[in-house]
Amino acid sequence: MRNDVTSPIGREEAEAALRRLAGDAARLREDQWTAIEALAVHRRRALVVQRTGWGKSAVYFVATALLRARGAGPTLIVSPLLALMRNQIEAAERAGIRARTINSANLHEWREIQAEVAEGVVDVLLISPERLNNPDFRDDVLPKLASEVGLLVVDEAHTVSDWGHDFRPDYRRIRTFLADLPPDVPVLATTATANARVVADVAEQLGTHSTGDGADTETLVLRGTLDRESLSLHVVRLGSPEERFAFLAEHLPDLPGSGIIYTLTVAATEEVATFLRSRGFEVASYSGRTEDAERRQAESDLLGNRIKALVATSALGMGFDKPDLGFVVHLGAPNSPIAYYQQVGRAGRGVDHAEVLLLPGQEDRAIWQYFASLAFPPEQQVRATLDALAAAGRPLSTAALEPRVDLRRSRLETMLKVLDVDGAVRRVKGGWVSTGESWEYDGERYARVAAARETEQRSMIEYETTTECRMTFLRRQLDDPAIEGPCGRCDNCAGAKFTASVTGEGAEAARAALAKPGVEIASRKLWPTGMSALGVALTGKIPVSESAETGRALGRLTDLGWGNRLRDLLADGAPDQPLPAAMADGIVKVLANWGWEHRPTAVVSIGSHTRPGLIADTARRIATIGRLGYLGAVEPAFREERQAPRGNSAQRLRQVHDAFTISDDLAAAIAANQGPILLVDDSVDTGWTMTVAARLLRQAGAGAVLPFALAVQG
Template sequence: MQNADVQDTDVQNAVQNAEQPAAAYSPDSGAGGIRPAALAALRALVGRPDADFHDGQFEAIQALVAERRRALVVQRTGWGKSAVYFVATKLLRDAGAGPTILVSPLLALMRDQVAAAARAGVRAVSINSANAHEWGAVLEQLRADEVDVLLVSPERLNNPRFRDEQLPALIDRVGLLVVDEAHCISDWGHDFRPDYRRLRELIAEMPAGVPVLATTATANSRVVTDVAEQLSVAASHGDPADAAPVLTIRGPLARASLRLGVLRLPDAKARLAWLLSHLAELPGSGIIYSLTVAAAEDTARLLREAGHAVYAYTGQTDTDEREALEGQLKRNELKALVATSALGMGFDKPDLGFVLHLGAPSSPVAYYQQVGRAGRATDNADVLLLPGIEDEAIWTYFATSSMPDEEKAQAVLTALAQSERPLSTPALESIVDLRRSRLELLLKVLDVDGAVRRVQGGWSSTGQPWVYDRERYARIAAERVAEQRSMIEYERTTECRMAFLQRALDDDTAVPCGRCDNCAGIWYPADVAADAAASASASLDRVGVAIEPRAQWPTGVASLGVPVKGNIPPGERLEPGRALARLSDLGWGGPLRAIFAPSAAEQEAFRQAQPAGEYDSPHGANPSDAPATPALLQACVRVLAEWGWEERPAAVVAMPSRRHPQLVGSVAQAISERGRLPLLGTLDWANGGPTGGSGGNSAYRLSNVWDRFAVGPELAAALEQYAGRPILLVDDIADSRWTLTIAGRLLRQHGAGAVLPFTLALQA
């Protein structure tokens, strides 16, 4: 976390000097024990003088406050899990206990929890990456013992200064530990996060008598057992034999307000056309979930252009903008947010009228969690799934992205063991061929396993042995596949959909809901207005995305035999380029995925959508290399026509390609002919051509293409005739952009002026 170490010693002093915890309430203290005080706190929290506890709420509060037990609460969204820990905090603080530590996974969830706590007279503050400007005030409140609940992310727990200096002092006086969205603790949870596994250590460090609460709405029996086992780890003080077993309070998960349905449409165009036709008819305001950032942005743009108050909300949305969008949706100033899973756990809008999915999550459990945002305080809310043929390919990518690679893990451990000082993540990138996000995830896994430790300056080895748990990862991978199959079964089932979701969560109270499309008949329209179909087609037919040029060499590439560092000289850089589309785009992304990353379903769907004979591959059923179709070539011409470059290219040069030589050649030839630009030729391979495959980090990707291209004699002679003139460089796909960067540098060294890269696809 940036600037995480501001005034850390002040925090340590503040928590050490604050009042120590007093005795807890006794179960028989006062008339009726703690119930009167608990009920008063609940009514303040919800703002209703007639409010009463739901089944299980008071039992959980009693266990935490009067019995100082460890409890796991598994209840449906909207049941009131937050009421349990806020009321318990209020009672414990009134009795003189220290503050509650609430581990919360998302900023949106933190904001809602802080606001809810205030209604109950509970003073909650958060420390996270988005509120660094408030940390000084938080320190003052801690110093004055004016903080009842401190919300932190699981990632924050491993900030070196917070972990080593602040957390121990806070643990000494903590009154209650709460782990929200506790399914994230478990490998088997649908939204497992490695940092959550570290909570097992934190739970073990809790002093004897400190209650611990874990809450979730989305846990099947396997996850419940796993979380309960982690809650039962022995406290650091006291005899484990004296500890009471973990209290598990689990209720029925049926959501009577939700009306579920599944509408299968042929493609993304049809799904968008349906939205354009019927979004205004959906009740109130809601959330439209998509599986990718590009899909969210494209969908929001299309709906907004059609006059709907709709915006995208993704992991790439600025933090301040996210907060503003959440507020607008809660105030019903928007019809919908088109969101990725970044808007999920804990987002609280009780009157949310609908949840739609453009593409299915990878498991019924994850789907239940997301649809649980709707209908929390209303009698009716509509939930509709519009699955896509590309869903399975997206599931496969995300299912494997969190699995550590044994070879890469051993390379990290070796590098850290051999280093005399901590290594930063960028330094490790020059040693281990992993992209930054994958490397950071691997380091978290190794950290939680005890093999490495995050310290000031980076990462260091603990010296503890580490064994790749092949069996565990194989079990997890098999479970992910089973979940995906179950999601497909949900889409196709003729039985009650709510009961299906309940059974997926091992809820044995499942009975037919009487409301879903299978129980009561189809409740949603299936027609698409002609003008909506035309608008969707036009939107999806948009072409052209920017390829930003590389401006700086990666750190540490000298160790890989690449003698460069710092900024790329302006005279060796590419100019901003263009790609036809991103692979993840809703429109042209589909045809491009069929070429570059085809699943069998996508290949077949793409072939069937083409005019007869237009996509006949000379390689039979494998379309991985074939000349570009007329439609694809026409789209490329449109990109060039809309480019708006400062100076028109004078000639075309093609990249050599092992995987798609016909494709690249046909695109370069067509651009040359239609643009009346001479095709000067193709770069040659040098030293055997590029090594390695796709993926990996910048340092390795650069080393794989360094000195691997050459300008042959004929191309060199042609370039002399166009010295100082702009050259259009054509390739099939841009991923790391290092191939284009090195090729453009080479062309400029041979006299070319500006080099403008053009590719069919952008991997982003």
């Protein structure tokens, strides 16, 4: 749709476009006009690093209106989160800009939207970075879009850089897309959370380019102050999860308006939301596991102030736009001051004052370490993946790769995306293929990134304990060039508003809520695909006659309630010991509330090289409490521990499919019992140990197998 009919673009026309977007009182600031002029007049590439609420979306929507009025093609916005996309579409509509989105939540609309883009009736198309490498979109839609796009916007651009706290490999594909753009297409990258290293990396990726008049120009970087005059930052250090829950319930009524309560894990969102509802608060939970319809409803309820708070993971971390958000509370610290700044930046955008509270916990570091373990894999595992793809000679899905590579699916997928960006593999219909291109493992860079993450973690701990101005501390972490002095608003500058104490009644209510035990253990229904490649003759559905029932566990290792105690008990290197009395009391409650169709008549434990005493004692205690027979243990078939920690499903099944045996005495006891058996283990991760042991018991004549574990990993 691009043509050569142009007319001069002045600030007055840009101001008119802004008023359509933001109301009659809206006026462009000098720095906003500088960015718009660079894009719409000079057709440059620009990186805008400005605080949340500065008006970055106004820049690209106004530039879109100016460019479209001169016959330019649609604006393509690459945006990382559905919540952000929904906010952007609503903002565009206010300005009379027709915006559509293609993402994982609207598959049924893709064909219609692609037709509208082809017809030229769409002004703005928003896509997720993952869409850039969807085979159909990449091969059929993207080439034509690249030839017609009028403006490319990369939102939350810090995720382009693997130095950033929230790196998304799919964003690196933008570099390839940039190379295919005509020289006069302007490009805007925006973020509120980028330190100097990330800014330099993103600017380099945007690169030097030739404009329409043949001149070479470098990326224009516009950085502003990151101070947020409306935010009052506080840290409240409490000793236990019970105290933090009680503090939250007691102070929530005092926090202005409605807000967000961030937690570090999905399990914690449910725990916190359930407790606050029990204390009479209208709240909703929000995480990566929340269904799209529920997410939309939760976002709408928060925007409409129908709930006091949204209890969320970092799935709500970027782009959610509620100008009057009155507070942000973190129950547990993020692993980076930069990530923390980004999340607290959701508050106080359109109000004079917002409260920001951090309630750090003793479990924070363990959770950081878990997420750090998901970093880019060692070279040996990467090479094994490349070799498997090369040997296959055909596309392999992620599921088909799992038997060949001992990586969990989420980590395997992330690795493949990086390899795709690097040109070593390519995603096609049916999975992934090797390109045959040479590839070097950049171990030095990965080590530097890991070291940078560790530095960020230490800085976050320093933030919790610092006596200097907290806003100054955060701004320095982001290399803010305009730090002038203390904010005068945080607890270190103005004095503490919140004391680290709770009432006895509040603490007791929180203690009771967190002590409530019991989570489900889902039973496996299908054997992993491709097991024959590992020499394991298991395929398809697991026969009902050989499968386990839905089980129960005392708690999750990620719980704020039982999690701390279970992590200590089951930590690597922790001594094998009898079951603690407090956990026996919790087990009684789990069993009492199970609601099974057929009560078990006997107990069997799973033998272990690492915790035989704990598991056997737990099984015997359950048998005694429930007046059940203890029949013995499904014993390890090998003298040495053969189990690798945290393997994917296929590899884990390979390790355990023949790792246990049933003695003649146990087989005879099972045959004599005939009734349902409670199968006891210390923890459940992938679930294959329980599945294999249950299969052996069923084959030996057990009427049903009910798994029970002290902990589940997720």
